[in-house]
Amino acid sequence: MSSEISSFLTWGALLVLAWTIYGAIWRLYLSPLAAFPGPKIVALTSWVEFYHDVVKKGTYMWEIEKMHQKYGPIVRVSPYELHCIDPDFYNVIYASLPQKRDKYEKFTKSPDCNNATGFTVEHAHHRIRRDALAPFFSKRNTLGLEDSIKACVDQLCANIARAHAAKEPFNLTLGSIATTMDVLTSYSFGQPFGLLADEALATQWRDTVFHIMRALPIVRAFPLLVRLVDLLPPIISKWITPDLSILMGWKQRIRKQTEDVLAYRGIYSDPDRKATTVIEALRDSDKLPPKEKTLQRLSEEGAILLIAGSETPAKVNAVLWYHLLANPTRLQRLRNELASIYPDPKHPLPSVTELEKLPYLNACVLEGLRLQSGVSGRSHRLAPTSLSYGNWTIPARTPLSSISVFQHYNPVRFPDPQAFLPERWLLEDGSGIRMDLKRSLVAFGAGTRYCLGTSLAYAELYLMAAALATRVDMELFETTVDDVKIMLDWTIPQPKPDTQGVRVKTNHQWQKGIFEAMGKPWILPSILKSITGTPPPCTEGNREKSTSPLIRSIHYAFDPVPSDHDVPTSSDFFPQLRECLQHPPHDECVYIQPTDLRVPWPTSFPAAVQCKHWQEVEQSARELLDEIVSEIQKEAQSRSQSQDKSGGRLLSTQLGASPDALPQKKLHEVLETAVTGTIYMFPAANVARARIMAKAILLIFLHDDVVEAHDGSDAGETFLDLLLQSDRLPQTPPPEGDTEPGLPWRQRILREFVNEVLTEDPISGLELLQGLKIWSQHTRSHILKDQDQMANYTNLQDYVEYRMDDLAADFDHAAIHFTTNVHPTETEIAGLSTIRRLYLIHASLTNDLYSYAKELHDLQTRGCTMINSVRVLQNNMMVGDDTAKGILRRILLDVERQLHAEQQRLRMDAATTETQNIIAQAVVQSLAGNLFYSATTYRYARVVEGAKLE
Template sequence: MSYFVLAHTTQSTGSFLTACLLVFYISITVLYRLYWHPLAKIPGQKLACASGLVEFYHDIVLRGNYVKAFPSLHAKYGPVIRIAPDKVHIRDTEFWHEVHCSGTKWHKDPAHYSSIGGVGRSLATEVEVELHRQKRLLVRRFFSAQYITSIEPAVLSIVHRAMNKAAKSHAEGSPFNISALFSRITADSITQVLFGKTKEKMCGGEDAGEVIVSTLDLFSRSFLLTKHFPRLAGMLLNLPKRVASYLLPGYIGFRRQVETWIDEVEAQHRDGKLGGDKGSLSLLDLLIQPELGRDDNHLDVEIGLAPENKRALVDEVLAYYIAGTHSSSVTMSLAIYYLLSNPTKLQKLQYELDGLPSNQDGLLEFKSLSNHKAPYFNAILKETLRKASPVPGPLPRIVPVGGVNCYGYYLPAGVRVSTSIRLVHDDPSIFPEPQQFLPERWLDAGVHMLERHQVAFSKGTRVCIGMNLAWMEMALCLANFVRRFDMSLYKTDECTTAWRDCAIMVLDKPVQVSVEKIRCSFGSARTVHCIHDTLVLRRPN
């Protein structure tokens, strides 16, 4: 009997000591972070300085809301604040340019970019400067202005098909999800760049191609989960397919689809063929066989995308899809929302677009939408990008060797410092009334200063490689939709278009519209003029 009492007492004593040690460890850690940590003098919320609970709460519980809290935190604590025990955020537009300029010594934070969204070390998240340069050199031909111009007919065809779907919804008298329609357009466009063919040829039919869009939204919403639990993505990939798909369906489902596509292209390579349509070179061909581009680009570094490194290949393709699909579709969705919420601006835009020449199919081409020919339309796009900020949240960088002094605070080398595009675009000293949708600001004499601070695509060596593609597809899509249709919002208001920072901007709910009237019809006309309510067709002689 005494033996069991002694054993129980010993066990209880051990549990008590363990609990005491745990409390002691937590207490010492909190005290260290608050008073002795190298960042102890940086102001901020005490709980955020002591633990990562505040960041976790905003990311996971509030689903990507931390960047929205930054303006009030900076107003309270100043331009330099501590947002986590080892993280600092700085609100200073000129400092943003210093960090993101060409040749910057502020390198990407490996802990953040190697895990976010489960896309590994893709071009967008690569932290090694030389490796990033080599990867960019390898694929830059597919994002050059010359290449983007060459695929304009394919993009116009994609837009044309989407407009026919909108016209069908009008004929049926039913509203539709224009955000989803825009996602299909951008997914089709990036598929053309990646694989050199349309999604119908990739998926065996238009309906089957919906897998691209249907899982991307779930996938993007998984970003914050894998950010805080970076090993989760790798663990899920090693689980049985059914279990992994149940736990994180968007991520696992789309990843496995991409693996299938890569296998198909690799099979073509074994047969001595390239993956693009009619045997043309595609971006994926270069990712699988980098030697195809080494001679032209003087590549001399192993970029880690050989066929045996399947995970790296999948990461790269996933990153292109996320960046090339979601960001552009969200921007276009918000553009439609802003325009339909501002009838005067919409009418002014339609009047400008009505006066532009169209092609033989009645569609506006990219050359007709230049800033010189369509200044108000370009102002609409620029203002939407300012308001939308496709990547709104913190972009962590590492303080370079030697440390820096900022606003009287010393930041030692190795500290994780971030800035946010959202706060640059909301700087009232540069963009007066930043919360208002004011495209007219881009038509004023001081537009050159504004354009310097339009950083939706970032700047420097890390500028978005897909900028030309994104701008073209947004221009072609928005211009033709607005010119052809009179639309109204359906069950969509300011509340439903609230956004979250999931590494990229994600809308709470999609933008839905009803087509009230078709302003212009497609046909064999060489030019189509839509002047208010009158449709004038000029047929060839």
């Protein structure tokens, strides 16, 4: 029996030996890769790589560099794979669509992350998973994430301030990791993990990622080890090594966060609600089959997103700041450039769109990316067909790679590659970035598997660089170049093993008061005392101004849609307006939270806006109204004394006044409308232009009330009628002192107004006057048209087209141009056609929704014609008032969604001019103001029971 066993073992050993010899011969002489240059030992076995990466701790990358120095640009680096160092061949290896590239399964597969998009081997399968993720990491979505990034960067600065106060050094590498991790966990799971608030937790995460990266060579050599570890009870894992226990704890936390997101499904009854986190987006994606939405797969996706998305930008930021602090001249140049758009760091950070236009900031970020290099590990690609390189033919499906570090430190592309030289990226005149050189930057990969989070990483880097350069004065603390220089390859480039990271200390607060500014003093008190009281009557004896220096008193507030018809709103839209809620960008306006003033705010607009100059606006409008009233009274008294009953109706009669007394309630209503319409809808206007706008709106509503009171019949002559009668408007104001004595008072007042407009701005002022002329003609024609229409609209689309025309678009657009002091060209106006149309739709439907109660009251009490979209919906859908109003609210929210998308498109489009962006932002502010005005104005809200604030 023993002889049989001995014989079996002998034959077994011989077979193994024979197989080994055959394998060695095949690898050295028969393999399709046998002819490629490289050390024979490397062609023979993969244990050479294991030795250098595990025993000698991440040094195989440098062995590959030595092979290239000896054998040339393409070498065999293992029995099965090739490596090419030639930068001109990089984009062939990492080809873009329509080319297809698989990953190398042996090097990619890991029991712990097989299901993540970045670890998907097959090209087709990867495209399915990537296409589901890609929209959430688009540049447009990244811009919508700015508020979250800025909040985390603010917290990073606050943490530096605390270290300064404690006279302790600050670990900038750790702080950067905490910042990027909190940004990403908010975006992925809906809430940050809180690393910025817990240094111990941040340290734990940093060390966990470090140990994962260091263990990857072992995992690739022994993949079953991971499965074994997963089966171990936590107490055993902790006994083996505390690091292993911590890793398992992070895995469980990520899995629990993913599970919570999946369990949250179904709480929202609105099927149109859009996902706000990455995991939600994957859960709800119609591009993924159910098997791609399991808890296990989405947990793995989340884990890889956190590791890849937090580590690289954080390390780049640390490397960048080491070199900036080691090069004070370059740091000062960066600060000087930032000061051109951000002179006061106590205010909020500029937008990413503004920052990415700064050439030197861009150059610094690109140089930081080059030096850090993103990922240093070999990322293989398998082409489905053979490739040609020089005289070599690379067989199909050969694992082929090119390490990014070698690309970034290529002395031909980047002379003096170890040096920090942001200037290398600039055009000769310093006005922009060398795109030819930028194409050589591969820190985010290339081809079909180019990093999805590139836009997010750039946004984080721009905002961190801007904040640190302007808000604090740092210097290096016990940190050398060895703390940032690439020495080891553990998939992510690593400096020396015992590094503590980039540590700094602050000499002083760079800008006095900057850290106190983190408390956001621009946010207004939750409840202002000035919101109570009654409207001041328009009399000489009672003209008190609001006690608030910023906010004009409001006395009415209502929501026309009952609470049981509430519609979910989006908190992610209009990030620029949301940012301005905390930090007004200029001195003309104040951003307020309507709910703090007890004003219902069922909209996606995050804030309302009010012109700060409301007192001057009110004074100007009241003076004009007083003058008109005085002249009317004089005229009425004169006609009464002469008993002259001939001629058209006087304005006093038109307003329903007797010769002795004008209707104070009506006058107050018109005055309130002129003032609030100006300060809410055109909040960016300076004092002079705001005063003019208030007068224009006052004349408009006097005209409309007169015409509407007489159903379009002979309503007498109004100021706008006089403007309409003028064959040709003056192109410029008359010379100073040029007056016409003896003008009738209406002509005199109108002439003074026209002169004031044209003196302020001959270009947009003339446009404004032309808009007023069109308004005058428009009101009369539409009164008669309304009577003919009698709300017989067969669908809402026809009605909306009519209402957009009824809104007198020429005046609205002219008012925006005038109050923002811009003069758009015809080409610029054409490029704004979509946002202008959405503006008219939203404004007209908002006016309908909020004026419905008043129009219904007028219909029931006076038999007035009702032209209103709520009534159109009622008639065509056979639903009640409340249902119709709820439907209209949903339509408005969808218009806001389209408006947000169009504004973001304009901001990201390189062809969009500054004037177009100013107008687009003014449109958003105007619509938010129109909504606030509609909900609080005395003209509409007063007719609704319970609308008065007590």
